[in-house]
Amino acid sequence: MAKSARRRQLEAVVLYPLDWIEERSGLVGYTKWFLFRNVPSDISWAQSLGFATLMAFISQALTGVFLAMYYKPDPDSAYASIESITQDLTLGWLVRGMHKWGASVFIILLFLHMGRVFLFGAYKYPRELNWIVGVLILVLGMLEGFTGYLLPWDNTAYWATVVGINLNATAPIAGPFLAQWLQGGLNIGTNTLATFYALHMLLIPGAIFALIGLHLYLVVRLGVTSPPWSKTAAGRERIEAPGPREGLIREPATESEPT
């Protein structure tokens, strides 16, 4: 059935800018590759935990940006600025609460997601690398918790960080050096707060974002695992038989085989 002239006109209006972008960047194709994928038909809500974790992290990043606009990482004014965010600034209590409780949500979702991947066997060949990347994200998430805990600069934060830094110091050989670097000098003081602030809002989140990018790329490239009880085997077949395989950088083995 031929499309009406009106409909073709409308489609052109919508598709023209998309074509303009696609012709110059190829981004439309990449977006389709990223979003419009086949997944096993018997997936469930369990497979949405990874995305939930991602959303929790993005929420942390956004609320963190706005909190940083009012927070002062200086021993004399840090606690006062947190109090001002919570008590005085409009909706400050809400955004600080989102950041504080969202931190726990992020870690909890991380563990639920990890448990799902473990119990479904989704860490197995060929997804081992993605498990490793995920573990690195988990470690960095823990470091976010450690560095963020100091920032309110109250007595709980201070003494928890004293204990945390000295725990690091007990590691053999390098421990005392790690502790001294973390506290930015011989004692926990002015430098410690600024060091933790910089790590908390610049270095670690940047690294987490980069690793999430790699994590998602691997998810899209390798596909979603079907559940262990699935009747239809989705995904790539495991190659067990000896002989050359495709897609390796090394030269095929047949070439060097003795005749």
Place this chain on the structure above:
Amino acid sequence: MSDDQRDTPHVPAPSLWPIGFAIGVACILVGLVVSVPALIVGVILTLVFGALWLRDVFAPAPAPAPAVETPRYGQITEADLGTPVDRATFLSLATIGVNGLIGAGLAIPVLGFGVLPSFLDEGVDTHEVDLGPITNFPEGQYVIATYLENPDQGEVSRRTAFVRNNGLTDDGVPSFTTIFSRCVHLGCPVQPNGPIDEEAKKDVKGVELRPVLAASFGCPCHGGLYDSEGNRNAGPPVRSLDRFEFSIKNGNLILGRLFSVGRVDGTGAKARISKYYKAYPGVHVDGIERFLYPIPTPGSRG
């Protein structure tokens, strides 16, 4: 592990022994904290299951691949030697080299700035603290002294010391016990176990002095307990409480450099103190564990 003949993923056969191995390791870690029997059970479990696991990993030895005699990929043959580097190779190597130099020139100073100030800029000069006239310290009784170590830094440098006047030593020299309040487990503030005489509280030029009847010290965080000389009685601490060097100038008690203590034999003026450079809490200064911390951090010598 890999060879050109068999490109199968090299995965060991499934094995359940790692579960027992993990339980053993957990037992060791718990045992280290809690009890020696649990530790021994853990070691046995770990060794037994570790051995079983290793046996599983190495048992199904794959059939040996036929020996390959022809040169393999990546191997340098005689023909490769003596080939002059062509222009493209030279240029790409030169680009990598020059960029590497530029990158190192930028990265090394930045990393140095990120790391070195923590180790070099502080702690060169000891902040001496004047606790006021020694007449404020009654003989044989601890006084809690609270002060700012470095007034420029403000409240964050507030420290507490437990000071006891021991009278004179056998040589006729004034003797003070000057204990730093930080627990040598993980740095929490140790508290004296005894009633504080709040009515006798004094403020000597910013230094707060409160006499206390303390026969021992306890840490609220993880239950470390010390006797009146700062020796560990119970709990997780690994050495005796840190102390300050002290001097007396114009009749005033001056706290100097901080140092760590292995243990204290004897009490009061007759105490023999095994003295070490300042170490972080939780770091062993004596015993065989001291070899875990062979390099002192800069600034630990005051």
